[in-house]
Amino acid sequence: MCRHLAYLGPPEPLGRLLVEPPHSLFRQSWAPRRQRHGTVNADGFGVGWYAEGDPVPARYRRPGPIWGDQSFADLARVVRSTALLGAVRDATVAGADGEAAAAPFAADRWLFSHNGAVRGWPGSLAPLVTSLPPAELLSLEARCDSALVWALLLHRLRAGDNEGQALADTVLEVAEAAPGSRLNLLLTNGDTITATAWGDTLWYLAEPGRRTVVASEPYDDDPHWQEVPDRTLLAASRTDVLLTPLKDPHAQEGAHDPLASARTKEPST
Numbered sequence: 253m254c255r256h257l258a259y260l261g262p263p264e265p266l267g268r269l270l271v272e273p274p275h276s277l278f279r280q281s282w283a284p285r286r287q288r289h290g291t292v293n294a295d296g297f298g299v300g301w302y303a304e305g306d307p308v309p310a311r312y313r314r315p316g317p318i319w320g321d322q323s324f325a326d327l328a329r330v331v332r333s334t335a336l337l338g339a340v341r342d343a344t345v346a347g348a349d350g351e352a353a354a355a356p357f358a359a360d361r362w363l364f365s366h367n368g369a370v371r372g373w374p375g376s377l378a379p380l381v382t383s384l385p386p387a388e389l390l391s392l393e394a395r396c397d398s399a400l401v402w403a404l405l406l407h408r409l410r411a412g413d414n415e416g417q418a419l420a421d422t423v424l425e426v427a428e429a430a431p432g433s434r435l436n437l438l439l440t441n442g443d444t445i446t447a448t449a450w451g452d453t454l455w456y457l458a459e460p461g462r463r464t465v466v467a468s469e470p471y472d473d474d475p476h477w478q479e480v481p482d483r484t485l486l487a488a489s490r491t492d493v494l495l496t497p498l499k500d501p502h503a504q505e506g507a508h509d510p511l512a513s514a515r516t517k518e519p520s521t
Contacts, residue, residue, distance in 0.1 A: 254468070255339065256355060258365075259336050261465075263334050273471035289369070294340075297339065299338040335442040335443070357398070360410075364405065366401050368450070404426070415439055424501055427501055436451065436454055454484075480495065
């Protein structure tokens with residue numbers, strides 16, 4: 253369920269990345285090619301981007317389908333950015349959160365999106381709530397699983413964990429509490445992209461020194477797109493893409509510990 257994309261590179265209009273490609277995020281809202289769960293991503297969308305000289309991202313989010321928003325069409329045509337995160341939300345059971353449940357979520361310099369679902373929500377994550385201070389719980393933007401996963405991740409980031417460790421620990425904690433969850437998480441601070449492949453598709457396209465794109469699925473037929481293996485942490489900049497296997501807490505004994513395996517630098521052509 254859901255599709256998302258993050259970009260780092262030279263300034264580009266938002267629409268050149270999210271609307272114009274033949275299999276863009278815009279088209280994936282009704283015709284995804286590799287989505288394993290759900291079919292139509294019409295329950296909200298959003299994009300966050302960074303303006304030159306300002307580390308705090310701007311956002312545009314709406315509760316309806318991306319194809320029906322003419323204001324977004326204008327915005328995507330004229331706004332340029334060197335870093336962005338866009339997402340379209342799978343059609344789900346109706347709720348009261350509306351726009352607040354649409355990614356990207358944001359705080360400080362970070363943008364975040366969750367492609368997937370927490371199995372057994374909300375009861376499965378009830379034990380994890382005690383790890384969050386009351387003020388952080390009361391500050392949740394929405395009452396959906398993605399908002400709580402974001403709160404758990406943000407708590408680690410603000411405590412000083414680096415993006416990769418915070419993302420990996422959050423995924424493993426949620427996966428242990430709710431086996432069978434799909435936890436493809438996507439995070440950017442405007443300079444790097446960190447993501448997990450956990451239960452759904454994740455791909456990247458890299459031109460070292462120029463641009464890096466990480467997405468649920470390729471937005472065109474460029475042969476240089478690379479698929480990320482399941483149970484993997486991805487850490488990317490404009491020059492490198494690093495992949496690290498993650499240990500499923502419910503896998504058999506003897507598997508590698510999370511982040512213990514040597515990181516693999518992925519060559520790009």
